[in-house]
Amino acid sequence: MVSSASSFKPAQIGNRGLYFAAAILLSWLGMLIFLLNFTIDWQNPLVYLFVLVQTHLYTGVFITAHDSIHGVVAPNNKRLNDGIGFLCATLFAFNNYNRLRQKHHLHHKHSATHDDPDYHDGNPGFLAWYYSFLKEYISVIQVVLMAVTYNLLKLWFPMENLIAFWMVPAVLSTFQxxxxxxYLPHRGEHHNPPHNARSQKLNHITAFLSCYFFGYHAEHHAWPYLPWWKLPEARERRNDGL
Known part of the structure; x- marks a missing residue:
């Protein structure tokens, strides 16, 4: 049995969204500064571990922008909420926050339909859908800004560090x-309109490591006002049929 959205109301978020946002942004920035000055030895397994850690933090930066789109980073201060969203979207490869917000609300309104900008009609394989997804969101100005930033950062940091710890994690994060x-939540047939989404099995460790609990995707579509760190609670309650 799956509960309706009205049966689950979130606790007051207060300033906790700001604390999570600050933790993610400071962790990402601190790790980036450390890694851009890190001496790379390609035989050192820490190099590859650091790439994965920075990828996960990059994903957290985007998730924070996403939560700002839903107004739950600073729910009592719209200007601050949108300011954090703008900052996070910009740090994530110069994404346009307003454009992201418009398209994401369309995704929620028309999930897995022809009017969903995130959906690829015909349910193709991962790479074809991924390519379509990137075309929907990447602009020429973003590519230009990334190229200019890269060439400026090269004046102070080694090229291989920029590639390994700034560029590669950003690309891997888009895959994540x-x-x-x-892809996983919206591919194939669905039986829960209008959300047209499914969730991964209940496992908070893998759900956090995979994508900040966004594998609990049916819950996100049912209760989009929940921040990422409240999704495990929603998943548990749906799993229990509450």
Whole structure:
């Protein structure tokens, strides 16, 4: 039995969204500064671990922008909420926050239909859908800004560090976000309109490591006012049929 959205109301978020946002942004920035000055030895397994850690933090930066779109980072201060969303979207490869917000609300309104900008008609394989997804969101100005930023950062940091710890994690993060937040939840047939989304099995460790609990995607569509760190509670309650 799946409960209706009206049967689950979130506790007051207060300033906790700001604390989570600050933790993610400071962790991402601190790790980036450390890694851009890190001496790379390709035989050192820490290099590859650091790439994965920075990828996960990049994903957290985007998730924070996403929660700002839903107004739950600073729910009592719209200007601050949108300011954090704008900052996070910009740090994530110069994404346009207002454009992201418009398209994401369309995704929720028309989930897995022809009017959903995240959906690829015909349910193709992962790579074809991923390519379509990127075309929907990446603009020429973003590519230009990334190229300019890269060439400026090269004046102070080694090229291989920029590639390994700034560029590669950003690209891997798009795979992570797309695979766990769009492809798995929305591919194939659905039986829960209008959300047209499914969730991964209940496991908070893998759900956090995979994509900040966005594998609990049916819950996100049922209760989009919940921040990412409240999704485990929603998943538990749906799993228990409450």
């Amino acid at each position: 976000l797309f695979y766990f937040g769009t």
